[in-house]
Amino acid sequence: MSPLTPIRVLEMTEALAGPYCAMMLGDLGADVIKIERPAVGDQARQWGPPFLDGESAYFLSVNRNKRSLALDIKERMGLRVLHQLVTR
Secondary structure, three states: OOOOOOOEEEEOOOOOHHHHHHHHHHHOOOEEEEEEOOOOOOHHHHOOOOEEOOEEHHHHHHOOOEEEEEOOOOOHHHHHHHHHHHHO
C-alpha cells in the first residue's frame, strides 16, 4: 500500500507547478482527479512539439496517475458535482 492511498486530491490547476505537484501525489498513491474546463482543458495540452495523439508530451508526462473530468463550475450542475466530489 502506498502512503497516500486513502487520500483523494481534486486538482484544478494548469500549466506547470500544480499539475507537477499533483502528479507527485498520484505517484505516492493518492487518487488524483484533474478538473478541467470543458472544450478547453489544460493549456499545456497544446505545448509542443512533440505531440502524441494530439496532446503534448509535456502534458502527458505531468498528468500521469490521474483521472480527468471536464466540469463547468460556472454552471449550477457543474458546481453541484464539484461540491459532491469535495465532500467525499
